[in-house]
Amino acid sequence: MVDLRNNTIRFVFDLQNYPKEALYGAAYVFLDKAYLFLDNKSSRKIEVSLKGKNKLNEKQLKNLKGEFLNELLNYTVRINLSKNNRKIREYIISQALFSAFGDDQVNKEDEVKYEDDPLGIAIPWEDKYGEKTEKTIKKQNRKTA
Amino acid sequence: MVKKQKKQSKNKTGKQRNKKERILISFNKNLYNLKSIKSAIKEYNNLADFSFKKTKKYIQVELSNIDKSVEKIIKDEFCNYVFFLMRS
Numbered sequence: 001m002v003d004l005r006n007n008t009i010r011f012v013f014d015l016q017n018y019p020k021e022a023l024y025g026a027a028y029v030f031l032d033k034a035y036l037f038l039d040n041k042s043s044r045k046i047e048v049s050l051k052g053k054n055k056l057n058e059k060q061l062k063n064l065k066g067e068f069l070n071e072l073l074n075y076t077v078r079i080n081l082s083k084n085n086r087k088i089r090e091y092i093i094s095q096a097l098f099s100a101f102g103d104d105q106v107n108k109e110d111e112v113k114y115e116d117d118p119l120g121i122a123i124p125w126e127d128k129y130g131e132k133t134e135k136t137i138k139k140q141n142r143k144t145a
Numbered sequence: 146m147v148k149k150q151k152k153q154s155k156n157k158t159g160k161q162r163n164k165k166e167r168i169l170i171s172f173n174k175n176l177y178n179l180k181s182i183k184s185a186i187k188e189y190n191n192l193a194d195f196s197f198k199k200t201k202k203y204i205q206v207e208l209s210n211i212d213k214s215v216e217k218i219i220k221d222e223f224c225n226y227v228f229f230l231m232r233s
Binding site: 027 | 171173225
């Protein structure tokens with residue numbers, strides 16, 4: 001309902017379609033643009049009064065209402081998304097915190113000096129398998145031939 | 146010639162105040178919280194005299210002795226400020 005004399009537009013919407021947090025979010029965005037006032041018409045229905053800070057005509061007041069409803073929808077989507085992604089968000093954060101916390105300990109445990117040589121790379125062939133005998137040399141020569 | 150002077154009260158800062166004007170604002174308890182209303186009253190205290198009472202559904206704030214320079218906008222600005230405090 002447009003009230004040109006008071007430079008105000010009033011409308012009612014149902015809280016079943018929008019969460020209350022979204023209403024507060026949208027209202028907060030509009031604090032700079034308009035004067036806001038809320039009232040409960042029934043347990044689920046809320047009346048919003050938007051009063052222009054400057055003198056507005058009917059079209060501008062209707063635009064203001066449209067912008068408010070868009071902002072309300074925007075906040076509703078954001079809240080729903082944050083609810084849906086809550087688990088994965090918490091998982092990512094916990095992983096990030098865990099790795100940040102345990103980084104030093106993990107590094108110390110995993111840290112291996114090249115002198116330790118756990119895979120035995122630095123051991124010479126002869127020490128590992130013994131020196132080449134005449135038999136092994138003959139076998140190799142046959143294979144290459 | 147004697148000049149007629151209107152009776153007007155002055156607040157602490159010496160600004161003129163309108164004694165007759167009274168504004169009643171009813172904040173719904175489901176939508177507004179008392180804490181932010183009280184904080185807003187503290188901030189606006191130098192612009193008017195405030196009193197509030199609770200009813201079953203509403204918190205009613207009455208403004209009287211309002212500073213003349215802000216009497217047209219004080220109600221709306223006050224409501225917006227309550228909203229601002231609720232969010233912060």
